[in-house]
Amino acid sequence: NAGVTQTPKFRILKIGQSMTLQCTQDMNHNYMYWYRQDPGMGLKLIYYSVGAGITDKGEVPNGYNVSRSTTEDFPLRLELAAPSQTSVYFCASIRQGGYGYTFGSGTRLTVV
């Protein structure tokens, strides 16, 4: 039981490049989330999904896209990377009716 797995752990992008941050969970959780963490700012919700085929915007969705074709996977796409997207990204999941998310170990992204 691996929990929530995020790849890659680190990545450096040039301005304007695109990439996909991968997130997979093996707990059959309905709900999945993407957060970004900036120093001293806590965790900000980017996008979330309540089940396969359903996604919705969080607090800071601009510049990102998501899809949820399966229960297990919830990739986050950056189309035109900008320096403001330099951050640590966390994926999380929870079963319906549960309390407390299970987080992945994060992806540290630097845009230069």
Next chain:
Amino acid sequence: GQQLNQSPQSMFIQEGEDVSMNCTSSSIFNTWLWYKQDPGEGPVLLIALYKAGELTSNGRLTAQFGITRKDSFLNISASIPSDVGIYFCAGNGGSQGNLIFGKGTKLSVKP
């Protein structure tokens, strides 16, 4: 939107000392959660509180859900070096019950 005010922002303490941190909100939350984040890792759930007034312990950690449902505190007794990290409070008050996080309290412990 809803916000959580977490304090203090950082703490530098001596090993063996007790620690206290708290979160307040202008909105009511149905659940309060406390997480710890070790360097380079994702947050891990420490304690979950479900009812106003509830006091819950987990080893050296004690947390309470405020009676007004607008605040919570976390105490750590007899701190040890492995307590170092960032502690986050969170409440499920967002749309669809999404968690809203405080900005964190960074704890440093001197041996």
